[in-house]
Amino acid sequence: MKNWPLWEVFIRSKNGLEHRHCGSLHASDATMALENARDVYTRRMEGVSIWVVPSSQITASNPEHNGETFEPAMDKAYRHPTFYDLPDELKHM
């Protein structure tokens, strides 16, 4: 079981909301990953839908490049859509 690959788990907490990353686990294949995710991450009614993705399939940004990747955005406040009044009916923005 030490050789089982790692999987990333995404849970949708309610219909209409997006799946969110909630953690990772080990499993030998996708079916087992779903069952394990059910047992590890939804035992307190956290979800209505589960996605599992092999961790090896995720391409991540390089933390060494954080400077040029993220810092240029820091002083561009005008990119935030904070100048609009949102209607009360609009949830989850």
Next chain:
Amino acid sequence: MDNKLIQYILGIADNSLILGQRLGELCGHGPSLETDIALTNISLDLFGQTRSYYQYVAQLQGGVATEDTVAFLRLEREYKNVLLVEQPNTDFGYVIAKQFLFDVFHLAFLQELQHSKDTQLAAIAVKSIKEVLYHTRFSSDWIKRLGDGTTESHGRIQTAINDLWIYTDELFQPTEADTAMVTQGIGVDSTKLKANYYQLVSAVLAEATLITPVVEYFQKGGKQGIHSEHMGFIVTELQFMQRTYPNMNW
């Protein structure tokens, strides 16, 4: 009549209690974090079902009886669980084989119990079916994974199935209480579940490339309170807190 009904309910509930206790032994000792949590989840499902049954028994007994007195203050002979569920967790193969052989029966049993004339038993059955559906899926999947896995896992799960097979027939042997409750439309006629049970179990075993054992003699006795040598140890651990600190509460 109430006494027969009580005995009948205990016959159902004690299976869940003792199997739940066996699974509880694995808490923190599962082969991987994920399986550890999965098995203890099943244990908690079974304890939840047990509580509903024992609350009903306590209500029928009246007086000072509570779900806790029913669970913790009986003598070994007064537990009516089948021998299968008290067998030890020798290795992961035995844990899964025991679970699987019980789950297939448990599901078929509850699917009948939901039509019981006793509305309380029917309601417990309806609630439990979803849980046991998952248990059956979990244990069947593992039977296939182990059977169709490596030479080592195949050998171990076949050994476990062979060793536990002698305890399967008891699931279908009616007690006096069973017969009385079937007559009243309250109980499930387990003898009618037998053919389908062996068919379902054999199909999963075949898919798992395992051999369905053939034996001449089956063990029995648990339903009459005549248990295997393992039961005393289980009851000792189960009852330790209530025996040492009577009436203690969390």
